[in-house]
Amino acid sequence: MEEGRMLSAMLYGVEDIRILETDIPRIGSGEVLIKNKISSTCGTDVKNFKRGYPLLKPPHPYGHEFSGIISAVGKGVKGFREGDRVAVHNSAPCNCCSFCKKGLHSMCSDITFNRGSYAEYVRVPETIVRQNMFLLDDSVSDKTASLLEPFACAVYGIESSPIRLGDIVVVNGAGPIGLMFARLAVRKGAKVIVTDLLQNRLDLAEKLGVHQTLNLTGIDDTAKAVRSLTEDSLGADIVIEATGLIDVWNTSVQMVRKGGFVLLFGGTKSGSVLEVDATLLHYSQITIKGVFHTTPRHVMTAMELLKMGIISGEDFIQNEYALPDLEKAIREHASGAVIKNAIVYGE
Ligand SMILES: [Zn+2]
């Protein structure tokens, strides 16, 4: 077992990140200690930086996307050894509550979330070790492996959408999650249109093989602009919202064709209200669905897709920083100048 001190980041409040020297976490039975190789920045980290964690009292261990090497295994751990390279998801359901029993694992009443990935070592709880940790082979880089959590969320969202070959799929928002959705929709055989305000993100969307991009800068009626890209302006078969802005939730509903499907993915500020024209819902027979987080089945699928090279960390992560520069990495992510950044750790 590793003993000693390490550097780790804590979020003390709104825009207050501190890098502290702390004890390397001690692990219990069934748990694993990871020597971190890379942590990637996430829109959720940006939200927590700007708004705090609404449900928890600060300070908090910060960050949740990472991959590394096992430096110690607790008693009873099966299938993993010291020295293994692993990808680790940030959560695991209990499998015992009534939601889990109904197969709604992302709604688990007793879900375990692991925080604190911006640290030189990360403790992985037993339930995540058993359900959502994976051995890596050389086909997956550390950077790519660090995308497991967000990618698993996009996989869950796409699997919740009835995409058919040749469908027009509009993805609103070309941040990391929107781009993952777009890439998966392309691979599902859809004609994919991506909208955003930032050209650098739309350029990456094109690199990922989408069929059309639309820069919404200066466009007032975004729903009309998107509909005009579809046959007779009938609207898209599927619209996916990946910005977390309530205005975009509202316009997404207006972009879909009669009988179409809208997936609202991006978490909005609490208190946000979606306004839907009831007549539209009735006469146009549209379906509106929300999704939250992911499930072990989709984490496993995401891992397989990462091994297949469906997305790569090299496309999604632009700049690397050392842990003391975390705030800079987060602020740059927030600015939209990059899709994601990475914190990398020395030997
Ligand atoms: Zn994330």
Ligand SMILES: [Zn+2]
């Ligand atoms: Zn549960």
